Amino acid sequence: MSQNSNEPENSDFAQIKSLFQAAKDTDLEPSPYLRVRVLASLQMRRSSFLRINSWKIVSAVSTLALVLVSTYTLNLHRRAEPTVVAQQSYVIHVNFSEDDLTRVVKAEVVLPEGVGFVSKKGLTDGKKSLRLPIDIKSAGRGKLPFVVTSTVGGEQKILVRLLDEQNHLVREQYLKFKFAENGTNKNINNSFDHLIR
Numbered sequence: 001m002s003q004n005s006n007e008p009e010n011s012d013f014a015q016i017k018s019l020f021q022a023a024k025d026t027d028l029e030p031s032p033y034l035r036v037r038v039l040a041s042l043q044m045r046r047s048s049f050l051r052i053n054s055w056k057i058v059s060a061v062s063t064l065a066l067v068l069v070s071t072y073t074l075n076l077h078r079r080a081e082p083t084v085v086a087q088q089s090y091v092i093h094v095n096f097s098e099d100d101l102t103r104v105v106k107a108e109v110v111l112p113e114g115v116g117f118v119s120k121k122g123l124t125d126g127k128k129s130l131r132l133p134i135d136i137k138s139a140g141r142g143k144l145p146f147v148v149t150s151t152v153g154g155e156q157k158i159l160v161r162l163l164d165e166q167n168h169l170v171r172e173q174y175l176k177f178k179f180a181e182n183g184t185n186k187n188i189n190n191s192f193d194h195l196i197r
Helices: 002-025 032-080 098-103 188-196
Strands: 089-096 106-110 115-119 129-133 140-150 154-163 169-179
Touching: 089 154, 089 169, 098 169, 106 140, 129 140, 140 154, 140 169
Parallel strands: none
Antiparallel strands: 089 140, 106 129, 106 154, 115 140, 154 169
């Protein structure tokens, strides 16, 4: 029985072996149309690859050109804009109290960096504080004989000290002035006469 059961296995094995041997001995030749198909497929892949890459190159070059043109335009626009900060001139005003009418005879103004005093002749050279006699006519908002301007934009704090006859401090306060960030350079002499009125 064991011989009978081994016989079909041996015959199957022999058949499979003969099939493999026959396939090995057979000379396989592809269909003549297979070569044309393979070459056409390779050519399509190459052309689609070139087409996609050419669009990538075109988009990269156009993006680069757009960036260069916009950068050049912005730089040209920046050069056309004046870079000088507007030199606005301000007269210093203080709110005087009833006590100030009798005690205050002088005012001292201390300026931060970038702010200067203005006279009819123009900017005063580098003075950061100035003390002048004042005559207070009434309580309330009054002008001091100080005109200031700034070479830097933004908010600036100016210290004002009110002094008595012995130069003792009566009171002091900080005044905030907002100078223009950008603009044209104004003529200080022309604006001075307008501010004093």
